[in-house]
Amino acid sequence: MKLGRTVIGRWLGGLAILLGLALIWWLFAPRSLGGVAQFVVINGNSMAPLYRRGDLVITRAADDYALGDIVTYRHPEIGLVIHRIIGQDGERWQLKGDHNDFVDPYEPLTTEIEGRAWLHIPWLGSGLVLARQYWWLIILALAGGMVMAQPRATGRRRRPRHTIVQPVEAAMAAVTLCALGAIVAGMLAGYAFLQPASRVVNEPVIYRQQGTFTYLADAPPGIYDTAQAQTGDPVYFQLSSTLAVTFHYELANVATASGTIGLNAEVSAANGWRRRLALAPAQPFEGAEATVRGVINLTDLRALIAQLEQQTSLSNQYYLLAITPDVVVNGEVDGLAFSDAFSPQLLFRFDKAQLTLVNPADDRQGLAPRAEGQVARTRIEPARLSLLFFSLEVESARWWGMVIAGGLAVAAIAIGWPLWRRWQSDETMRIQFWYGNLIITGAAPHVDLPRAAVATMADLARLAQRAGGLIIRDTGSEPNQYVLIDDGTVYVYQASDSGPEAHQRVTPAPVAHHPPPADWRDQFIAALRETGLVSEACQAVGVDPFTAYRERSQNPAFAQAWREARQQHWEAATEQRGEA
Structure with a gap:
C-alpha cells in the first residue's frame, strides 16, 4: 500500500538512524562516558613497525586475554602503555613492545589491563591531538561550512510550493533538534551526577x-x-x-x-x-x-x-x-x-x-x-569528563547539562505548543504534512469535466499516486479544496474550515509564467512514456501541470496519446520486473 509511504519512510529512516547511532555508541563509546572503548594515540616507537607515532588505536575491554594480544595497561609511574602479551606468571601478565629488546619490568594483573587492541587507524591520532588543542577552530569551520552550504536563489524555475510548508517544516525541525539536544544534554548531566565531583590525587x-x-x-x-x-x-x-x-x-x-x-x-x-x-x-x-x-x-x-x-x-x-x-x-x-x-x-x-x-x-x-x-x-582536584575533543569538569558538566537541557526543553515546548495546537485544529496543516510531496498550490483550472467528490484526503492521495499526477490545493474561488484531474474526471476533496487559513484566503506569491515551447506536447508524451509521472514529465519539458491538464481536457488526440504513454510505461515496467 503506497499511502503514507513517504511518512512511513521518514519514521523508518529515523529508526534506522537511531539504531545506527546505538551501534556506533556500543562500538565507540569511550570508557569515560560508560562505554568500553578507549582511544589511544601512539606517541612512541615501542610497537613499530605495527604502530607508529601519531597512529590511533581503539581498544575495547574484554573478559579475558591471551598470549599475543596487544593490550593497554596503566603503569603506576609511566601511565598508559600499549604492548603485546608474551607470557603469564600466575595472575600477572608479561608484556613487551614489538620493537623493544627487553620485557616490561611491570607485570599487570588482569584487572589492571584496560582493553585489547581492536581498530588501528594510521595518522588519525595526530589529527585528534590537533583537534583537541584547536577545537574552537573546528567549530568555526563547521559553522562557516553550514552558512556556505545554504541554498541560494537561482534563475531556475521551481514548481510552486505551499506557502506554509517551509515555516511548518522549519518549526518541526527546530522542535526535533531542540528535543534531541535536550535529551543529549540531559544524558550528559545525568551521567555527570553519577560521577564524583572531585578526585584524590597523590603526588609523589x-x-x-x-x-x-x-x-x-x-x-x-x-x-x-x-x-x-x-x-x-x-x-x-x-x-x-x-x-x-x-x-x-x-x-x-x-x-x-x-x-x-x-x-x-x-x-x-x-x-x-x-x-x-x-x-x-x-x-x-x-x-x-x-x-x-x-x-x-x-x-x-x-x-x-x-x-x-x-x-x-x-x-x-x-x-x-x-x-x-x-x-x-x-x-x-x-x-x-x-x-x-x-x-x-x-x-x-x-x-x-x-x-x-x-x-x-x-x-x-x-x-x-x-x-x-x-x-x-x-x-x-575537580574530576573531569574526557570527551573526544575536550574535557569538562564534572561539576560544570552537571550544571551546563542541566541548563542546556532545560533551555532546549523550554524552546521545544515554546515552538512545539503552538504547532501542536495548530495541528489539532488545522486540517490543511495535517494534509500538508502527510501528503505534501503530492501537492502544489495554485488556482485550479476551470475545465468542463465531470466532478467527483472524494470522502477523505487519503482516497485522493491514492488516486494521485495511481495516476502519477499532482493534487492542486485550490487558492482560487474555493479555499481548502484539493483537486485532482485524471482521465477526464475532476476529483475534489473539501477540507474542513479550521485553522488560521479558514478566515482568510491564501494569496500565493506571484509566479512568472513562461510560454511553453511550441513542440512541448510531443516532448511531454515522450517524457511521460519514460517516467510514467506527470510531475516529472512537466518538469522535463518546462510546463506547469495546469497547462498539461488543460490541454488534455481540450485536445482528444493529446488525451489519447497521454493514455497510451502511461500504458506503454506500465508495460515496460512490468516486463522489467519479470526479467528481474
Whole structure:
C-alpha cells in the first residue's frame, strides 16, 4: 500500500538512524562516558613497525586475554602503555613492545589491563591531538561550512510550493533538534551526577638516602702507597690486626630529620652458617647527616673461623663478611612527615690469607649506596569528563547539562505548543504534512469535466499516486479544496474550515509564467512514456501541470496519446520486473 509511504519512510529512516547511532555508541563509546572503548594515540616507537607515532588505536575491554594480544595497561609511574602479551606468571601478565629488546619490568594483573587492541587507524591520532588543542577552530569551520552550504536563489524555475510548508517544516525541525539536544544534554548531566565531583590525587614527593663506606687497616710501612690499607685495598691477615669501618649517612631534599644509626657485622658461610657481631650500638642523631664507626678485630675473626672448622671438622674455601649500618629516620620533606629505614651492606670475601671487597665498582650496592623514597602529597582536584575533543569538569558538566537541557526543553515546548495546537485544529496543516510531496498550490483550472467528490484526503492521495499526477490545493474561488484531474474526471476533496487559513484566503506569491515551447506536447508524451509521472514529465519539458491538464481536457488526440504513454510505461515496467 503506497499511502503514507513517504511518512512511513521518514519514521523508518529515523529508526534506522537511531539504531545506527546505538551501534556506533556500543562500538565507540569511550570508557569515560560508560562505554568500553578507549582511544589511544601512539606517541612512541615501542610497537613499530605495527604502530607508529601519531597512529590511533581503539581498544575495547574484554573478559579475558591471551598470549599475543596487544593490550593497554596503566603503569603506576609511566601511565598508559600499549604492548603485546608474551607470557603469564600466575595472575600477572608479561608484556613487551614489538620493537623493544627487553620485557616490561611491570607485570599487570588482569584487572589492571584496560582493553585489547581492536581498530588501528594510521595518522588519525595526530589529527585528534590537533583537534583537541584547536577545537574552537573546528567549530568555526563547521559553522562557516553550514552558512556556505545554504541554498541560494537561482534563475531556475521551481514548481510552486505551499506557502506554509517551509515555516511548518522549519518549526518541526527546530522542535526535533531542540528535543534531541535536550535529551543529549540531559544524558550528559545525568551521567555527570553519577560521577564524583572531585578526585584524590597523590603526588609523589621524592627524597634520597645515601651513604659512603670507608675503611682502614693497620699495616707495616712500604706495603701500600700510604701507611695503612685504605678503602678498596685488600687486607692481609698476616699484616693487619684490625679493620676500622666508617659509614657516613646523608639525606637529600629533606628539611628536618632525626633518628638512630648503628653498625653491625655478619660473618657467613656458603652452607648457611652465620654469626652476627655488634660493632656500634644504635645512637641518636639530629639533622640530615650522621656518621657511625666500628672496629673489627681481625685476630678474633680468624680465631672464630678456626674454632668453627675445628669443632665441625668442616673447612670452607671462603667466607663472607657483611658490614651493615642500621639507620632508622623520621623527618619532614616539603612539609610532609615520613619514616624510613636504610640498611645497605658493604660485603667482603675472605679466606685464611686475605679479605677483599666484593664488586667494589657497584656503588649502589658497594661503597656509595643510595636509595630513593617518596611521600604522597594528597590533594583534591575537580574530576573531569574526557570527551573526544575536550574535557569538562564534572561539576560544570552537571550544571551546563542541566541548563542546556532545560533551555532546549523550554524552546521545544515554546515552538512545539503552538504547532501542536495548530495541528489539532488545522486540517490543511495535517494534509500538508502527510501528503505534501503530492501537492502544489495554485488556482485550479476551470475545465468542463465531470466532478467527483472524494470522502477523505487519503482516497485522493491514492488516486494521485495511481495516476502519477499532482493534487492542486485550490487558492482560487474555493479555499481548502484539493483537486485532482485524471482521465477526464475532476476529483475534489473539501477540507474542513479550521485553522488560521479558514478566515482568510491564501494569496500565493506571484509566479512568472513562461510560454511553453511550441513542440512541448510531443516532448511531454515522450517524457511521460519514460517516467510514467506527470510531475516529472512537466518538469522535463518546462510546463506547469495546469497547462498539461488543460490541454488534455481540450485536445482528444493529446488525451489519447497521454493514455497510451502511461500504458506503454506500465508495460515496460512490468516486463522489467519479470526479467528481474
